Amino acid sequence: MSGKMKSIHGIYKKHGREAFLEAAKWYSGKVNPFSIDKTIDAMESSWYDEGKGVTEAEQMVKDYNQGRTILNEGRSLEAEQMGMNLTM
Numbered sequence: 755m756s757g758k759m760k761s762i763h764g765i766y767k768k769h770g771r772e773a774f775l776e777a778a779k780w781y782s783g784k785v786n787p788f789s790i791d792k793t794i795d796a797m798e799s800s801w802y803d804e805g806k807g808v809t810e811a812e813q814m815v816k817d818y819n820q821g822r823t824i825l826n827e828g829r830s831l832e833a834e835q836m837g838m839n840l841t842m
Contacts, residue, residue, distance in 0.1 A: 758819045762794055762811045765818055769825050777825050781810045 759765055766774040771790060778785045784796035794811065802813040817823050 759815055762797060762814050765815065765825065766790055766794070773825060777823050778814065780824065781814045 759768070774790070775785055775787060775793065778793055778797065781802065782797050782800060784793070784800060786792040786796070797810040797814065800810045802808050802810045814823065818825060
């Protein structure tokens with residue numbers, strides 16, 4: 755897959771505030787609905803796993819690049835609907 759995302763800030767810039775915050779809730783209990791910067795800071799400094807091997811931010815980027823976030827699902831659904839409309 756070309757054009758992989760390198761940071762959660764990039765995911766935010768691509769998908770916008772509301773979509774990013776909704777997706778971030780799957781990875782962190784520290785989502786601040788009033789501040790993207792505070793949410794990103796919290797995710798970059800909180801461990802996702804008990805072994806302290808990956809942060810919440812790193813896990814979200816990894817999952818995004820593998821097509822496993824709600825942001826990817828929405829994009830896939832739109833593509834499927836477009837394809838269905840073209841065949842009708």
